[in-house]
Amino acid sequence: MLRTLGAETIEDLLSAIPAAVRLQRPLHMPEATPEPNLRRQLQAMANRNLHLDQAISFLGAGSYDRYVPSVVAHLAKRSEFLTSYTPYQPEVSQGMLQSTYEFQTMICQITGMDIANASLYDGSTAMVEAALLAIGPTGRGEVLVSRAVDPQYRQTLMTYARARGFTVREIALADGVTSAQDLEAHLTNATKAVIVQHPNFFGNLEDMATFADLTHHQKALFVAVITDPASLGVLAPPGAYDADIVVAEGQSLGNPIGFGAPALGIFASKSELMRRLPGRLVGETVDDRGQRGYVLTLQAREQQIRRERATSNICTNQALLAVFATVYLAALGKQGFRELGEQCVRRAHYAFDELTKIPGVQPVFGAQAAAVPPFFHEFALRLPMPIAKVNKALLKEGIIGGYDLTSTYPELDATGTGSSCALFCVTETRTRDDIDHLVAALRTTLSKGNKR
Amino acid sequence: MLRTLGAETIEDLLSAIPAAVRLQRPLHMPEATPEPNLRRQLQAMANRNLHLDQAISFLGAGSYDRYVPSVVAHLAKRSEFLTSYTPYQPEVSQGMLQSTYEFQTMICQITGMDIANASLYDGSTAMVEAALLAIGPTGRGEVLVSRAVDPQYRQTLMTYARARGFTVREIALADGVTSAQDLEAHLTNATKAVIVQHPNFFGNLEDMATFADLTHHQKALFVAVITDPASLGVLAPPGAYDADIVVAEGQSLGNPIGFGAPALGIFASKSELMRRLPGRLVGETVDDRGQRGYVLTLQAREQQIRRERATSNICTNQALLAVFATVYLAALGKQGFRELGEQCVRRAHYAFDELTKIPGVQPVFGAQAAAVPPFFHEFALRLPMPIAKVNKALLKEGIIGGYDLTSTYPELDATGTGSSCALFCVTETRTRDDIDHLVAALRTTLSKGNKR
């Protein structure tokens, strides 16, 4: 091959790189490892991680252990999906395009929204994109975000806000839910968007209709954040409470949890926002033979056309995860999606009821039992012992315990009491045996702890 | 649907079954288990088995731990292969047909034989088919089989011989290899076939050319048995020593070991046996557009046409495993297949050298070191302790030890000495660390044992 180019050695071609910047030594990194050795090394590395088929996990807080029917990966991992790229040539990419169109449709079906895009990076950046859409091309304005929104999402928003130059204010909490009073107090005509998570980070349901109303009074956009779309199986969809934008984390729709990512940013909205949407959109059209077909459309919003005036800088997205979600939702179907939500609610409530029977274990929110805010599949408990210590003890019983709320919400800490707050998650994957095992282990741990 | 049939309930259709034989109760078996629960139960069941990624195994004896490159399963498990059936409609089955044609060719390439079929059940039944071919339609005659052939294969042959009505005689051993003298003594004009395994069950190389000569003198068919085709990377192929038929176990060509099966029966022969071959054959042809294509051919040998006069009763075979083997051999290629053999030979010899340095550990065969018969990747050692006891100790070190030869070859037992004979296998998957670990563990075990 070199000879056809009139070159003697590869160096003749490499002379295109100025000598001054040529690397004159081999890279300092491990030598090439043959496949059999490498597989063993990586298996050993993976084996050092405790995974969710080995432990019984009650950890949620934005990433969820979900049963994924076998059929999902068998289809979504087909190499024709896996090893293709953005369908720039629609005539040979109808598979990805139609799947994405089905994804967009299903997202509309579960959220009750008009339109949805082809995916964003994850829930947190999808929330940022919603804020950016609301803020618009000037880059200036104010976004109100509930303090009950996932702390990592809020941190991400803050990072972008500092760079882009807009203001973010937090709406305060009132006993585990967003304070409508505080929202009202902060809403001004500078407000471009109000962001509330539902169920919120504590698992509690929010009064979304009221917040939407308040927001719309100030002509701002109301953004609903959802971290586990399974909730939409039983809860009123954002379309019903008049959200303008819904952003969600779609990992739990059939994708591996994978240490938190790749994840699946979901973005749906009312149709009037169509030309301001970030990311790719697939639309229907026809071919020159008169057949139905699908293409990337409304690309004039995107960076490859609009460049510095694009609605977003996103290019590569999370297309394959959207395929997983599509197959997953198809597999569950109308009835299964409902039942998924029911499974979560009932199992979580069974766990809540059993756990709160343990002496010293109390709900964090709601002074009396009756006032405990309604929750979906996560709930916050106050434990009479530091959560780190509790979790260490549970781990010995093969249990991954709850999320340490005290670290991110120091205000929940009743200092000096030695108590702590933890967020427990119970999805459809936790059997009664699992839950009973947790209850027993926690009971033992706490009673031992008390004796010491 | 029932209504279009003029039926009221399904019972109207089921009345085709006489009431006397209708089952009047539900089957006594576990109730239906939903997918999520079932997966967990089966995972738990699987977890109770110690598998070859968890332990370091030196067990061979007919089933081999082989590194299978990732690419193999990704292709062979494609659902178009997995969920199709015997390619009765060649126009829509070119994938399976061409793959099988490539398989047949590759088997010829590695064995040096003229033709090969599309697969049989496993090595043991392939050996039976070779005997049946030699015996022919009368069902009478004599087959000589070396005592160094895999004991399970010999047992299987005996079962069929009893039913079919032919005679099987064992050729005796001479210090770990087949006795040429004993073979000569048994060869008569009643002999229809002589069967020798190479490398034999003890891992030792046989003098196949001499046996073939002797056999051909009596106009019988010489059948070579191979349990790990990796040996063909370095050893002279059966075509070179004039075997008439080669049967082999193809599991180790890219298939999961899977508790021993499904396995892959390989059957290759000289071309003059073409119309007597058992099983399916794929051949080249052309279509009505002038394109090359492949079809099942010479079906007049088979049960679906020839019925009671078929060359074999086989119908369903092991087609998918042949696809695995084909992709595996393509991935190794000309150089890789050679290197596979070299890896096995060198690693096994390294292990042999190190193990025989342990006090009390001796080769079973060959009075002096120089006379130890040459071996491929398995070798027999005499240990100064019962092998069951040794293996129990090794298991504690994460090692699956050798195969207990004493149980199947009682004649190797020097009774009363408390010693035992074991067959160790070292494939390319055993690293130097693995081998050194075995050596150290065995040394400790034996020295502890001696002290007691």
Place this chain on the structure above:
Amino acid sequence: MSTEPLIFTLGAPGRRAATMPSWDIPERPLSDLLPAEALRQDLAPLPEVSEIEIVRHYTHLAQRNFSVDSGFYPLGSCTMKYNPKLNEDMASLPGFARIHPLQDPATVPGAIQLMYELEEMLAEISGMERVTLQPAAGAHGEITGLMIIKAYHAHRGEGHRNIVLIPDGAHGTNPASATLADFEIREVRSDGRGGVDLDHLREMLDDRVAALMMTNPNTLGVFDEHIVEIARMVHERGGQLYYDGANANAILGLARPGDMGFDVVHFNLHKTCSTPHGGGGPGAGPIGVASHLVPFLPGPLPALEQGEYVMRDAGPHSIGRVRANHGNFLVLVRAYTYLRFNGPDGLRQVSENAILNANYVMHALKDLYYLPFDRTCMHEFVLSASRFKADYGVTATDIAKRILDFGIHAPTNYFPLIVQEAIMIEPTETETREQLDTFIAVMRQIAEEARTDPAYLKGAPYTTPVGRLDLTLAARKPRLRWEPNQEPLMPAKPVPVGHSH
């Protein structure tokens, strides 16, 4: 889609895909380790290709292959039902896929338990006393069962029983297996309703008869209503009754061979229990036997002894092993998963739906296609193209090839032999009504085409990757392998590239 080249004509010298483990031990020359005369002189002339070439090649081949996952596959007698993906995942678990058959049983209790429980479920489903999982496929089950029957008769001093009766509609493996077990074969005629002709059977039954092999429902998809009577007749004359279970998909939870009087039953797990067919295999063909035959089963058998799962050797009367190791274990894992997923009610529903679907399609086609045995069918039925052949020269093959044009696999043809120009249709229970309706419409369109344009059917298929293939040429000039510099079998017609055919 143009022809895909053979892997042997791809690649280039020196190219390779797989990497071997790194050399962490001394690389001594082979000639130091093995005698020169034992060594291979050349390299096996395998392909020399890179990983990407392998991937594209076998991806293209896969794309040229019809499968259950790509469309409707009403291949009679083969039960091409949907293969649940869960089964595949379970068979891939390293705790099943990566265990050695000779490991100490104490290190593989989960595997033995699975086999033990599977045996129990199969025994219950078939109504038999005990099951062996060793046989690798249906035909292997047949020969195993026949060897057991042979051993049984010999044990009772009736070694002279050397005849096996087989109905004329039987599958080819039945007579082939009987020969293999050194029996003589006698064919029993079918009666006008598609069942065994009782008079003919009575005539043939004498004390040389070792067994009658039957499929019930038989290959016509017809349940033999005289089965109890047949069993009585055979047993009275000292014979044994063998059940070819290829059609068990019709009887799950509805009727049991044991209750019908059968002594031996084989299962085709790749059919009934939906383990995939893998392009021709692997399958699994466990057999169940009545209590008097248990001592003759091949061993070893899984057992639960003092709470431990062990493999127990067979007793003195055992016929011996019929293969190495424990049966097609990973296929058994799939079957186990399938049975546990469905449970007793689910299995019954499987059969009910299989029967419903078959009758639905039969009912919708019998006005246009000749149905030789017009009665309620079980899970499949057999039409005949004989009238199309007589009237328009259109054969069952022509119809089959034309079906392929619609993205549907053809039914089984020319089997059973007792129906001329047979078209054997088994829809299976996993198909939707919509799919059946599509198939019915296709079959009706083809019947119309047979009348109006028979020549068009002769040229089918048209939309497949290759056109109708020349079977005669393949058999006349058998070419069973590639070799370098082979002449083309036929001079090639050039196909322009980049143009649709």
Place this chain on the structure above:
Amino acid sequence: MSTEPLIFTLGAPGRRAATMPSWDIPERPLSDLLPAEALRQDLAPLPEVSEIEIVRHYTHLAQRNFSVDSGFYPLGSCTMKYNPKLNEDMASLPGFARIHPLQDPATVPGAIQLMYELEEMLAEISGMERVTLQPAAGAHGEITGLMIIKAYHAHRGEGHRNIVLIPDGAHGTNPASATLADFEIREVRSDGRGGVDLDHLREMLDDRVAALMMTNPNTLGVFDEHIVEIARMVHERGGQLYYDGANANAILGLARPGDMGFDVVHFNLHKTCSTPHGGGGPGAGPIGVASHLVPFLPGPLPALEQGEYVMRDAGPHSIGRVRANHGNFLVLVRAYTYLRFNGPDGLRQVSENAILNANYVMHALKDLYYLPFDRTCMHEFVLSASRFKADYGVTATDIAKRILDFGIHAPTNYFPLIVQEAIMIEPTETETREQLDTFIAVMRQIAEEARTDPAYLKGAPYTTPVGRLDLTLAARKPRLRWEPNQEPLMPAKPVPVGHSH
């Protein structure tokens, strides 16, 4: 292949595929547990389909999708190289795929170690001090890098620097990202050899310039030979130099952005490290920074402290998180596997072969296609169809569509914007010479067709599942989702079934 229906028009009421866990807890009514007004009133109108329907549907869709595994994919700027299957298997290990991001780090040391070592390798490859793995893709890396640059300037009291210079050939994400970080964009012209016009750059450089973003080799596939000079110029004026690493496939082990003077580098692991593109994603866009920018990196970062792998929070100057969790971890696993498999020599060979392949193809086509910048290219090059357009009315689109007829994906079109009718070709190192020769032959045939039968090219493609699609209609009447009872966008022409198109 006829059109595949939408999943919504398959199935029937009441049908479903997935089963839920069995109810082992009390089935209390939802209304006991949640307030009525919070509940969904209807069921989400998702499909109602059986497992077999899902399988066939998505199998058909997959079969209608071109991919690297099905053929050559010379899509410039996207590095559509072969994706080794080992990487997939490693990313599927439950120890990686089934861990929760908020688990106690002590329970996931293997995952943190992998990230730690991957960071080290990427730092070495790029010649940067430290790397963060958080960004999800290249564009996300860009905005992260620009935010770091912004924070750096602010920290030094140079918050007034609000201009980012971007060459006119840059990828669209560069200006889009700069806007997002609230910078103004100024375009720098290219010179006659395809590099940055130094005079124009000098003109534009003032103390309001925060950074120059460059791709090197740039989007023409040309290595900017003045890079050292450019770096000096930018740094002298207090600016930072940003490296868009989308083209890093050309420089592995040959040259390092750090040594060229860059301050921030992003990687596209889905390109350079061969993690598959997944039909548009996921990818991963780690960034490396020079030592003066390390304090501004987002956190947390993996660290090795007293022999334990931990996640360390970012310091006070950090820009903060740019997303939830740790980066696209399973993509990182694939990239790690890729780098460890190749090692230093292998990576260098990757780039050498990528360069060789690109030059080989360029050399073979430049007589027939106009090559605006005729010099040794790196891993890709850009042709122009402008002469075909002028002479025969044949556009880059027409050529692209015609390529599809040959089972090859089209190159990138109309990018970079500085080349008219651009055809951007990146063969990648994993293609064989035979494949390149096939492509060359196709391109030469098409050039001939452009001359002799331009109308034929306008009608291409012909052999694809669908013909040329109407983009204008899609944008004019946007239909972004299915709804029941939608009117067809256009009256359908009937296509006869069972006939090849």
